[in-house]
Amino acid sequence: MKKALTYSLAAISTTAAIALSPIAAHAGHHEKAEAAHEHTTLKAVKLDAEWCGSCKAITPKMAEAKANNDFENVHFATIDYTNKDKKAFWAEADALGMKTQLKEFLDGKPKTGLVILFDTQSNQIVDVITKADSPEEMANKLMAASA
DSSP: OOSSOOOOTTTTTTOOOOOOOBOOSSHHHHHHHHHHTTTOSEEEEEEEOTTOHHHHHTHHHHHHHHHTSOOTTEEEEEEEOTTOOHHHHHHHHHHTTOHHHHHHHTTTSOOOSEEEEEETTTTEEEEEEOTTSOHHHHHHHHHHHHO
């Protein structure tokens, strides 16, 4: 479901994220990264922290999903919350063009252990990947959201 996404954060609080390249700390690098992904229709954004056990649990599943599929229209990114810096968390979300939507989805509080699927055409969060998802389910969510 694309428009009325209503997940209970309590139900997905024990989720995990995938190993992705961190968002660049400086704007110049980020702009280059964005330019390279202008053709993408989906951003898969890992909300991550080094101390987050759920974040680590999803890594091998997502690696398997990525190894068995071609996600050409997906831009994978990470928002790092390891230092619990709320200002930096929201700045990274803003740099990805999804601050407003993410802030609303998370009730204004940074969270970790989720992979947010953000449709770049509708500017909406369309799905969430959690550690409960199998590699096949992860791949299906990515393909459906990027179609």
